[in-house]
Amino acid sequence: MLEAALDGLMGVLTLESLSLMCLGVLIGSVVGFLPGIGGPTTLAIMLPFVVTMRDPVAVIALLVGMDAVGNTASPFTSILISVPGSSGSQATILDGFAMAKQGKAARALSASFMASLVGGLIGPIVLLASLPFLRPIVLAFGSPEFFVLTLWGLAMVGVLSGDAPVKGLLAGILGVLIATVGLDTKSGIERFAFGEPYLWEGISLILVALGLFGIPECIELATRKTSIAERQELGSGFTEGIKDVFRHWWLTVRSSAIGVWVGFLPGLGSSVADWFAYAHAIQTEKNREQFGKGDVRGVIAPEAANNSKEAGSYIPTLAFGIPGGTSTALILTAFVAVGINPGPEMLTTELKLTFAVIWTLAIANILAVAVCMAFAKPIARCCFLPFYTIVPIILVFVIVGGFSANFSNTDLLMLLVFSTLGFMMRRHGWPRAPLLLGVVLGTKMELYLWLSYTRFGTEWLLRPGVMILFTLVVASVLFPIWQDKRRVKTT
């Protein structure tokens, strides 16, 4: 194994592979920085060029490098202007933007990048450690287990609702309903689409996220007539943010583990890792009153998870040729075209290539974090720009990001609808995060419930995996309540 590890490293460290990895990291970082342009889109554009290459390690360096850092630069916009750079950085907005408003943008950014680095390194380590157990772990999760996992996600609506649990629950239900819009993918039956072809594909998650958070913040800035940050100084926040990650090292490790976990389960999708980690932080950390109001732990948890998730998604891809998400599906297409055949060989005769993936994931993360750290301070200064400068900039990001959902004028109309909804929710104290989470999980929940029931009837409820996971769900809901009651008792 050591020989394969060294072979993999040597392959990645050749001039050609390293140059391609740098190119991949650069493209991945820029794409992560720009809201709306997802990693899959860029991978799809790169595919025709890549499949003509002959060296599999060079292909790994370019594509895995690009994919690994897709979420590293996305906190820039999530934290600074409340617009998620990628679908994996939605939860970062909740505390990141609040920190920016308090003049702690530099601290939030450096914490997010350091957490990304740690998550990006823990991911490959877990991938490496799990090599012997890859197959049994992946095979243990069927549709019923996936359904309970989506339930677990939805149970987090409670912790994301703050002081308004009923409003949060209703917002979550509305999110699930929004997720049902379009043609049912099982049968093609139209639901809430009113005969409009635009709605057949459902409502884009990016439009919901941009509308709920981007425009309402613009309106608030414009009416307040101030800059984003209330204090006009960066202070010592930058180094503090780095220290924060090590102060909360156990949370960083746990969140990274959650990211790997979500990544390796093919079927949960790429947008849930940050929410799972964020909710886990609220559920398990002490002194959680500040979550949602600018707590750095609310930045560390999602950012560690969304980077480690990338390594996790390579587990089923390499072990079975079953991609963990759209990005890995496209990478798999390129792998097959250049002669890399995922499957048992990747753990035996082709172990060198598996190690090339692991090394690329690690090195690409280090490179991307270095680039982001270098730009963090100057970019953080945009928080001090007056509202008449920053609001148009945010609007451009939001509108371009929204239009890139389907490249249709109707995207802008939908953006307006969700912006109005987001503004009204904000104004009347309705939590917006549960609605977004409902949209993220709604489709998966419905699909896995359908498959569980049609395949197993009601017997699926008695599967050991389901019972264990269900116990964990109940425990994760009840534990914070019990903790609160205990705290009240002691005080």
Next chain:
Amino acid sequence: MMAARILSLKMFLIAGFIGALLIPQAGAQIDNNYYQGKTIKVLVSSSPGGGTDTTGRLVAQFLPKFLPGNPQTIVQNMPGGGGTIANNYFTANGKADGLLIFQDSSSGLGNFTRGGNRIKYDPRKYKALGSVTRGGSLLMIRKDAQSRLSDPKAQKVVVGDTDGIRTWLAMGVYGAEFLQWNLRFVYGYSGTRELSLALRQGEVDVWGTQSAKIINEFLKDGGYNVLCQQEDERRRGFSNVPTFEEVLGEKKPKGVAWEAYNAWTGPNDIDKFLIAPEATPDALVALLREAFFKMNSDEEFKRQATQFFGDAWRLRNGDRTQTMIRDATTVSKDAQEYLTKIRKKYDLPTGEQKK
């Protein structure tokens, strides 16, 4: 006032005339530079990663090489409803300018044959540009489930599918009907990758695909057998696997039942086909057809296609594909009714679903 009206009418007519000149007309010559600087969107009726998507991406990569002007191409995936969503979208939005082409699969034809109020397209009206066929479907079964197949008292063997319409599914349904195979059908899986995983997990016991590459991976893993194959003749590389007709033997149905079987499985022969919208001018269709078939002469195309599909793939030209689409989707009323009846019997979606 009157003069102004006449002037505006004149301008309208001139604009209309110029507009008519700009749109390529049927039978007219296409400028060799027509595609220069333009972008063709290749709409794909599946999610990334499966056979339809791979074919669409191969087309997007190689077709421009053989089109004058070497246009750019982009791929847009529009999965769902077994191709219904993409087909409806293509029919509603496809223009006659050769800038939107559609990579569909046999499922889109199967859904049309099945009918129903959500089908808002007619594949017989499309202009076929060509197709990639990978050989007939093969039906795989987990070894640990095979003994239950012919034991009616045992737990049912589960067949998994995406939308309950795939052409290979006909083997399962007819096997259950005429060979008393002990089967149950579950559909709703998102695509190839989810079904691959479900088969490995044992959540489903039977699954079919045309991809020799996928089948060989399963066979290499052990634990799986190939039950039968859909072609009239045995596929190269699978000569030890009987055809479904051989498996049926004397129990092969006759008359309308077999006509219905052929109607269901007919699109299988067409496999992955590329089409242009109904109104696309003949000259533009000819250009695209020629470019499609010329991909066959490209060594790199052949190498990649073999990597993806195994060595049984071949290209079929647009004319032949057009004829096959028409034949596969022209089904008698009796056969249609039989299909609805037998699909209902096995809890598979029919064309009578209500909104």
